[in-house]
Amino acid sequence: MTQSSDGYFSSLADAIGRGWNQFWFKPADPLPCAVLRIGVGLLTIAHLLSLGGELDRWYGKDALLTTAAVEQLHRLSGEEARYRFSKLGQYAAPEINYHLWAAIAVAAAFTAGLLTPVSGALTLAALLSFVHRVPQVAGHVEPVLAFLLFYLILAPSWARLSLDRLIFKRKKQPAPNAPAVSPLVGIAANIGLRLIQVHLAMFIAMMGLTKLYGDAWWEGSAIWYLLAQTQSRPIDLSGIRSAGKYGEFLVNFWTLAIVYFELGFGVLIWSRILRPLLLSLGVLVWLSLILATGQLLFGLTILLASAAFLATSVDSDVRSPLAT
DSSP states (O other), X not given: OHHHHHHHHHHHHHXXXXXXXXXXXXXXXXXXXXXXXXXXXXXXXXXXXXXXXXXXXXXXXXXXXOHHHHHHHHHXXXXXXXXXXXXXXXXXXXXXXXXXXXXXXXXXXXXXXXXXXXXXXXXXXXXXXXXXXXXXXXXXXXXXXXXXXXXXXXXXXXXXXXXXXXXHSOSSOOOTTOOSSOHHHHHHHHHHHHHHHHHHHHHHHHHHHHHTTOXXXXXXXXXXXXXXXXXXXXXXXXXXXXXXXHHHHHHXXXXXXXXXXXXXXXXXXXXXXXXXXXXXXXXXXXXXXXXXXXXXXHHHHHHHHHGGGGOOBOOTTSOOTTOO
16 A cells, blocks of 8 residues: 555656646747747837827826825825836936837837847836836736736747847858757747746736626626726727617626636636637637727737747757756
């Protein structure tokens, strides 16, 4: 009995170790990281451009909320003091406009894959400078863009579809039997993709758990409140309510479907069988939220991040030295 138990736990430990190494250290093609880099870069540029009309109102030296007022609001809300670095509160026009255009320039360089780690770090710093200046007006898209930028800086997103590859690639031809990418580059690509996957799964799960604090999501009426507001909705769908009990059923189903999807995503997405279904449902869920809220950039960013689950491994000739 003891020998049987020892053999079971030994086999279990070996299986867990192999699964862990397979999950994190199996080399992956860096192409998905490169595609994500381009998409995240374009979305970051779009987000920065959207801030152009709000620079003087929220971010400049003479904005509605001064840096002192922002800190006072943090204290009144009971939040712990955190170190938030941003120089935007010291700038007035036109200096703050120069800061925005410099941020767009480095984001464009990151998108093109030019000095990718440096331009990516500068893009992330520029994005966070706006968030740290006035966190009270930051939206949902900034946290997602921030972690995507960070992980794509760590990953070899420069290894494909980049100016870095064109400029710095070796002139000599590779050996005939050489793998498409080196093992270390493949491992780094896989780690970057896995970090995005894990973080996104946790992020969506937290969105679902947060909704449980609101009665409107439990009662199935939250979507109606979003459709009824007139400030940001892209189209007027409030006529659904005029359909009587069928309209009410549709609103309730829409609301609860979003909650259940977000709660189940973090667990079910790791199933190879359920993953295609989850990703397909995710397209419907995020597009429906875009229609209900008008948060186009947030919906597109979540859809782009979800594409990390579509990544595939490279050919078997690239083997991880850490894998067993």
